Amino acid sequence: MKTLILGLGNPILGDDGVGWVVADKIRAVLSDPKSGIADPQVVEVDTASLGGLSLMERLTDAERVILVDAIFTSKKPVGTVSKFTLSELPDLSAGHSASAHDTSLRNALNVGRSMDIPLPEDENVFIVAIEAKNVYDFSQELSPAVAEAVPQAVKAVIDLIN
Amino acid sequence: MQRITIDPITRLEGHGKIEIFLNEEGNVANTYFQIPELRGFERFCVGRPVEEMPLLTNRICGVCPEAHHMAAAKAVDAVYHVDIPSTAKKLRELLYMAFYCTDHTTHFYALGGPDFIMGPDAPVAERNILGVIHKVGLEIGGKVIQMRKYGHNVVEIIGGRKVHPCTSIPGGMTKGITEEQRKEIEMMGRWAVEFAQFSLKVFNDIVLGNKAYVDLILGDIYTHRTYYMGLVDANNKVNFYDGKVRVVAPDGKEYVKYEAKDYAAHIAEHVEPWTYLKFPYLKNVGWKGLVDGPESGIYMATPLSRLNAADGMATPLAQAEYEKFYATLQGKPVHQRLAIHWARLIELLYAAEHWVELATDPEITSPNFHTVPTEKPTEGIGIVEAPRGTLTHHYWTDERGVVTKVNLVVGTTNNNAPITMSIKKAASSLIKNGIVNDGLLNMVEMAFRAYDPCFGCATHSLPGQMPLQVTIHDADGNPVNVLKQFVD
Numbered sequence: 001m002k003t004l005i006l007g008l009g010n011p012i013l014g015d016d017g018v019g020w021v022v023a024d025k026i027r028a029v030l031s032d033p034k035s036g037i038a039d040p041q042v043v044e045v046d047t048a049s050l051g052g053l054s055l056m057e058r059l060t061d062a063e064r065v066i067l068v069d070a071i072f073t074s075k076k077p078v079g080t081v082s083k084f085t086l087s088e089l090p091d092l093s094a095g096h097s098a099s100a101h102d103t104s105l106r107n108a109l110n111v112g113r114s115m116d117i118p119l120p121e122d123e124n125v126f127i128v129a130i131e132a133k134n135v136y137d138f139s140q141e142l143s144p145a146v147a148e149a150v151p152q153a154v155k156a157v158i159d160l161i162n
Numbered sequence: 163m164q165r166i167t168i169d170p171i172t173r174l175e176g177h178g179k180i181e182i183f184l185n186e187e188g189n190v191a192n193t194y195f196q197i198p199e200l201r202g203f204e205r206f207c208v209g210r211p212v213e214e215m216p217l218l219t220n221r222i223c224g225v226c227p228e229a230h231h232m233a234a235a236k237a238v239d240a241v242y243h244v245d246i247p248s249t250a251k252k253l254r255e256l257l258y259m260a261f262y263c264t265d266h267t268t269h270f271y272a273l274g275g276p277d278f279i280m281g282p283d284a285p286v287a288e289r290n291i292l293g294v295i296h297k298v299g300l301e302i303g304g305k306v307i308q309m310r311k312y313g314h315n316v317v318e319i320i321g322g323r324k325v326h327p328c329t330s331i332p333g334g335m336t337k338g339i340t341e342e343q344r345k346e347i348e349m350m351g352r353w354a355v356e357f358a359q360f361s362l363k364v365f366n367d368i369v370l371g372n373k374a375y376v377d378l379i380l381g382d383i384y385t386h387r388t389y390y391m392g393l394v395d396a397n398n399k400v401n402f403y404d405g406k407v408r409v410v411a412p413d414g415k416e417y418v419k420y421e422a423k424d425y426a427a428h429i430a431e432h433v434e435p436w437t438y439l440k441f442p443y444l445k446n447v448g449w450k451g452l453v454d455g456p457e458s459g460i461y462m463a464t465p466l467s468r469l470n471a472a473d474g475m476a477t478p479l480a481q482a483e484y485e486k487f488y489a490t491l492q493g494k495p496v497h498q499r500l501a502i503h504w505a506r507l508i509e510l511l512y513a514a515e516h517w518v519e520l521a522t523d524p525e526i527t528s529p530n531f532h533t534v535p536t537e538k539p540t541e542g543i544g545i546v547e548a549p550r551g552t553l554t555h556h557y558w559t560d561e562r563g564v565v566t567k568v569n570l571v572v573g574t575t576n577n578n579a580p581i582t583m584s585i586k587k588a589a590s591s592l593i594k595n596g597i598v599n600d601g602l603l604n605m606v607e608m609a610f611r612a613y614d615p616c617f618g619c620a621t622h623s624l625p626g627q628m629p630l631q632v633t634i635h636d637a638d639g640n641p642v643n644v645l646k647q648f649v650d
Contacts, residue, residue: 012206012221049221053268053291053310054325103272103291110292115303138206 001063001124005157007047008055008069014139015132015146019068020047022128022153029154042161056108060117064124066160068153070146071129078133079145081152083160086125128156180606182589188596193586194436195578195610201438204568212241212539212559213332215568219555220326222572227326228261228317229548229573230555232403235330237555240423240542241563242332242535249528250334255403256347256520257320257327258546262402262513263354264313265549266465266506269614270361271306274503277608278369282378282601298364309357312350316517319343334532341527348521354514355479362483362507369504370490380491383591384499384609386454386583387412389444389461391576392468393547394419399476400468400512402547408471409444412456414495417444422545425554429571430459432579441579442571452583460583463551463576464613465505470495475508477515483508499584502612506549539563548573550614574615584609 007023009016027045029035043062050058059065071082086106103111105125112119130153133143142150185191203222207215215238219230232254239246269275276289279297288296295303314324319339321327329336339347369375394408395401407425411417420428430445443449447459454460461467475481487508488494491501520526541558551573558567588609592599599605 010221012218013200048325050325053272053307057307057310057314107290107292111295111303112307114292114295114300115307117307136200138200138202 003042003064004062005045005066008067010049012138012140014134014137015143016070016135018070018130018142018146021150022068023047025154026157052103053108055105056112059119062120065120066126066157068128070132072132072135076131078131079149080131081149081156082129083156084127085123087122126160128153190590190593193589195582195585207565207568210565212238212557212563212565216330217328226548229553231327232258232546233544233553233555236544237542237557238332241539241557241559243537244333244533244535246334247530247533249525250531252520252526253320253335257317258403259513259517260313260316264310266510267309274611278375282604305357316347333535338529338531344527351517351521358511358514365507379498379500384584385497387497388454390467390470390495391461391463391552392471394472398473400472410471422543439578442576452579460579462580464502465509466502469505475512477512479515480508480512499612550574551576577613581610581613
């Protein structure tokens with residue numbers, strides 16, 4: 001399946017930028033022939049600060065998507081890496097897959113599908129979420145526990161690719 | 163005292179909440195609307211070259227990066243005391259019109275419109291863009307997606323990137339457009355004009371054709387007699403990119419008109435202990451609390467404010483709609499907040515028409531799109547109209563152009579006081595003698611949704627359906643009732 005890996009978040013808003021950091025590492029791993037991970041199905045690794053309809057539009061033509069994003073539940077230790085699919089996720093609570101200005105990603109995907117836009121099924125939209133701490137202060141630094149979780153998040157994405 | 167908490171739960175818990183305090187009779191005494199503000203942007207910018215600001219400020223907000231890009235671009239021009247070539251100005255404005263069409267379309271069809279198209283009493287699960295598509299037809303969904311696509315295309319052609327443009331620099335633009343690109347942009351603009359007319363027809367048929375909706379708009383529940391702010395051109399017509407800030411009083415008469423650089427003489431910010439978000443107000447009228455009327459310096463800055471603050475629209479089709487708007491709503495200014503949705507569609511039509519005007523302007527393909535700044539950088543202010551209100555960027559630099567201080571007054575902040583007042587009024591009308599009307603959640607949602615508020619920005623997205631939780635506490639503070647909507 002044509003796979004898109006997308007790091008979501010705001011790269012200058014502290015831990016919210018962790019999706020971008022993970023995506024950059026994955027890009028490096030995949031482009032390194034020595035890593036042994038060169039899945040031709042992975043067509044693109046990218047970063048974005050999008051939600052709702054805009055995120056849906058970005059997912060056009062992908063058959064499988066892995067979103068990497070910060071999450072803030074306050075229920076898990078900072079740096080905890082979770083994996084789930086969009087269909088497993090309670091609607092409206094998924095980071096950038098919800099949106100202040102338009103609609104949730106799940107709604108947006110349904111809108112797109114009703115327009116015959118080629119989009120992945122909800123069960124093929126995977127989310128790797130990293131529990132964040134600082135998502136209110138502008139900064140280019142990750143909290144230590146979030147920074148430490150980056151290799152684990154990278155591994156989680158690689159495992160999904162495989 | 164009874165206490166009610168309405169908590170919009172987001173992925174970021176406790177992201178914002180509304181607390182309602184009742185008096186001994188069980189009627190609303192006060193409401194508090196609290197949101198944690200993103201912190202430290204000004205500090206983050208200090209020490210950076212000022213020409214980075216149009217790129218950095220893109221990242222303040224995931225909803226309207228283009229608005230921040232434009233305000234920042236104008237502010238850095240001012241910092242370098244450079245007049246940009248008219249082609250550069252027109253290119254920026256053209257990009258901005260395409261952005262406006264995308265933004266206003268998204269709000270109307272995904273957020274604001276569903277309240278009307280589906281009806282305020284429709285189940286919340288249907289009051290979204292999918293419900294609209296099911297009710298109005300698949301055709302509408304295709305048009306919304308197409309409008310957004312064209313808007314993104316123009317932003318990419320002129321701005322160099324989708325969503326986060328990067329071509330505005332001190333003195334103008336880094337690149338121009340070719341004749342081929344111009345033709346493409348013109349074609350898309352003409353389509354946008356038809357789409358805007360179609361949207362106004364949808365509004366006309368579904369909303370204005372339904373007496374209950376018209377009564378809802380004209381009712382007292384969302385009415386506040388405040389001042390109104392908006393940018394106007396030399397003829398006092400609505401302008402999004404440039405001009406003077408005009409403020410009209412609650413009676414519709416011009417109160418003041420000032421240049422961007424003089425904003426600090428007219429706007430002050432009130433601080434309340436219960437919220438991080440400031441309350442801007444008209445300094446020379448004064449802060450009198452969260453009340454409306456000519457003695458209170460509270461103003462609104464939204465599509466409706468812009469229409470109220472101007473004498474008309476600069477394009478013919480939008481002007482005709484403007485006249486119909488005031489004729490239907492019986493006078494000017496219009497104080498009813500739900501009319502913001504209609505005003506937004508009139509602005510959509512103006513943006514589309516102006517898009518075509520700019521795309522057919524002979525200067526638009528000129529290679530003269532940049533003036534090299536030669537003055538020493540000092541201080542500069544840039545003001546544009548963001549879709550959700552007047553947006554002000556103010557930068558100070560040292561003689562090398564390194565940022566020493568930043569002040570921003572963002573669109574939604576302008577409306578903090580009016581939003582708070584609208585929530586209070588909606589709550590007051592729906593809670594009587596301790597009895598909470600079932601429609602409380604919906605009506606409070608509608609109150610602040612009309613303003614298209616954008617709080618946290620890029621990342622801290624309140625979910626589209628604005629899930630709410632109302633917790634009602636008795637006089638001792640014990641929760642006695644919880645009303646939920648989309649809360650897991």
